[in-house]
Amino acid sequence: MKLFEFEAKEFFKKGGVPVPEGIVAETPQAVKKAYNDLGGNVILKSQILVGGRGKAGGIKFPKSEKEAYEMADELFKMKIKDEAVEKILVERALDIKQEYYLGIITDPDESCPLLMFSAEGGMEIEELSAQKPDAIKKVLIDPRYGLLGYQIQNELKEAGIPKEFHNGITSIARRLYQTYWDKDGELIEINPLVVTADGNILAADAKFNIDNSGLYRQPEMPKRPAKTVEERAAELTLSYVLLDGNIGIISNGAGLTMSAMDYLRQEGSSPANFLDLGGQATQAVTIKNGIGIVLENPRVTALLIYIFAGGPRCDVIASGIVEAIDEMEKENSLHVPIVATLHGRFAEEGMKVLSACKSPHLYQEAEVENAVRKAIELGGKAK
Amino acid sequence: MSILINKDTRVISQGITGKLGSFATGQMIEYGTKVVAGVTPGKGGTELNGVPVYDTVREAVKYHPADATITFVPPPFVKEAIFEALEVGIKLVVVAVERMPVKDMMMVHQALRQSDTVLLGPNSPGIISADECSIGYFPGHVYRKGSVGIVSRSGTFSYQVADYITKAGLGETTALGLGGDPITGVSFIDILKLYEADPETKVIVLIGEIGRTSEEQAAEYIQSEVSKPVVAIIGGRTAPAGKTMGHAGAIITGGRGSYDSKVNALEKAGVPVARTAKEVTNLAKQALTSS
Numbered sequence: 001m002k003l004f005e006f007e008a009k010e011f012f013k014k015g016g017v018p019v020p021e022g023i024v025a026e027t028p029q030a031v032k033k034a035y036n037d038l039g040g041n042v043i044l045k046s047q048i049l050v051g052g053r054g055k056a057g058g059i060k061f062p063k064s065e066k067e068a069y070e071m072a073d074e075l076f077k078m079k080i081k082d083e084a085v086e087k088i089l090v091e092r093a094l095d096i097k098q099e100y101y102l103g104i105i106t107d108p109d110e111s112c113p114l115l116m117f118s119a120e121g122g123m124e125i126e127e128l129s130a131q132k133p134d135a136i137k138k139v140l141i142d143p144r145y146g147l148l149g150y151q152i153q154n155e156l157k158e159a160g161i162p163k164e165f166h167n168g169i170t171s172i173a174r175r176l177y178q179t180y181w182d183k184d185g186e187l188i189e190i191n192p193l194v195v196t197a198d199g200n201i202l203a204a205d206a207k208f209n210i211d212n213s214g215l216y217r218q219p220e221m222p223k224r225p226a227k228t229v230e231e232r233a234a235e236l237t238l239s240y241v242l243l244d245g246n247i248g249i250i251s252n253g254a255g256l257t258m259s260a261m262d263y264l265r266q267e268g269s270s271p272a273n274f275l276d277l278g279g280q281a282t283q284a285v286t287i288k289n290g291i292g293i294v295l296e297n298p299r300v301t302a303l304l305i306y307i308f309a310g311g312p313r314c315d316v317i318a319s320g321i322v323e324a325i326d327e328m329e330k331e332n333s334l335h336v337p338i339v340a341t342l343h344g345r346f347a348e349e350g351m352k353v354l355s356a357c358k359s360p361h362l363y364q365e366a367e368v369e370n371a372v373r374k375a376i377e378l379g380g381k382a383k
Numbered sequence: 384m385s386i387l388i389n390k391d392t393r394v395i396s397q398g399i400t401g402k403l404g405s406f407a408t409g410q411m412i413e414y415g416t417k418v419v420a421g422v423t424p425g426k427g428g429t430e431l432n433g434v435p436v437y438d439t440v441r442e443a444v445k446y447h448p449a450d451a452t453i454t455f456v457p458p459p460f461v462k463e464a465i466f467e468a469l470e471v472g473i474k475l476v477v478v479a480v481e482r483m484p485v486k487d488m489m490m491v492h493q494a495l496r497q498s499d500t501v502l503l504g505p506n507s508p509g510i511i512s513a514d515e516c517s518i519g520y521f522p523g524h525v526y527r528k529g530s531v532g533i534v535s536r537s538g539t540f541s542y543q544v545a546d547y548i549t550k551a552g553l554g555e556t557t558a559l560g561l562g563g564d565p566i567t568g569v570s571f572i573d574i575l576k577l578y579e580a581d582p583e584t585k586v587i588v589l590i591g592e593i594g595r596t597s598e599e600q601a602a603e604y605i606q607s608e609v610s611k612p613v614v615a616i617i618g619g620r621t622a623p624a625g626k627t628m629g630h631a632g633a634i635i636t637g638g639r640g641s642y643d644s645k646v647n648a649l650e651k652a653g654v655p656v657a658r659t660a661k662e663v664t665n666l667a668k669q670a671l672t673s674s
Contacts, residue, residue, distance in 0.1 A: 212482070253629070
């Protein structure tokens, strides 16, 4: 789960990582009030979860109370990469002398936390690592001991950071790591970490992503209602990713679902989505839910169902498919052809269940290649 | 022959009394796997599917020495279940459940570095040695004793690949899943080493997917250390960057873990990469006849 900057900064504050004084506002009036409460000299930062906010014009520098109101009004009407701005963080502007980068991620290749520091803050870390990989100092952390002070001190020396900032940055790094660790973080990032003209070190920006698998034990994390179709699918234990093609896909298991996508591309078509029922999906209702989610997408002109049953049984899955089709036929809401190909446990029984279904919308194929071609033939190329 | 497990392997089922645990354990027994004991704290002294249940792993192995364990306990308790198995020195641990907190797995990983236990998972379909022993969810009827060793990051996709291999008359020695979570136990390299040493395995099939750099590392290892033919397939050729594709570990981030990077590394190491599951079988056959 991604946190908004203002949420991340609340956790920073609690963990002892200094952040600029700020107020969260939801209306232009509230922004104006915050402007005055902070005594002017503020910046307005739209609170969105996608990156690239600055370039998209999501950050403003008002010079007056009136400007603060007008700029806020403009921001609240804005959509940045499809994301509406619902909150603005009004923050005291900083007199910036130096900008650094400090972040910790869970490194899947090293299987432990990785701290990264760079004297060149402000730039996206992906960009920096592509252009100047040597500018990023890396420290692998043994989670049994946590971040050790000397580890970061050594890197600060190598990065040529002025000595008077070493202790301050080290203390921030330790606290940042502790926050990441205590809250089941998967990424925590300060970019830029700022040294002000009067020598204070603060987190000017904040990024904090939480490991979804750890959320159950993090009661302080904000609860968000499921907004996107991806989130609604997740609540039904389905992994769904919306893509831009026209052939819908339902499969079981991440690898198999990706292989269905790859088949489609190979045949010159493109998938409308990724939908993984889960490798151990055993219930008819799971596939019914899946069909419902995929067919919400108006771009879908045909649906490919590709199942390889290991634990579950194909006949159970087939009856879920038939139930879903029967329900939609009754409501007259099924308008696209469905091509199913079932493999693995009780595949023959599953195919019999499908054969017994008289819907003109249902097709089945014994071979996955043929099913893919059939779906493309029936669904046509993307418009 | 096979790797890691065979007909004599004695298995403990942790979380045997849960819904998932009892179902999968039943299937394992049906396949012929020697499940010697189950463990569920608080349920000690009972019996399930004819298997005696104990409160702790230590107690279970006291009466039933075991070579392997599979854990079905829910995510919050997986870390302790693994440590419990490590403490008594069980050599193979399969973690079937998915979504174990990554932080817990990082702690486990530190312990694994100082141990010779092989851990598959989390989110692993398990391991099967054809016609001998199955630990996990593998659909037994798909596998027949043969000469192909399979190592995979996915579950169902590897079943599909194996199905073609079996139908082509090749058959398998062992097939196993490393797990789909962001951090998992052993690597491709650990398993390649075992297949290389197994006299029955004549060709190795590596099933990877986008995300992480484990296939790139495997390619390097194959080039210098593996004399047997290896063929590969990578899932997610058409997956967009920045999106998690089902497996929490299957995500292309910051230019790392892309399909092209993996295929280039493998091909450079002399490993042919199939485009479809069916093609894997053809490549494996070619490798067998030319080697």
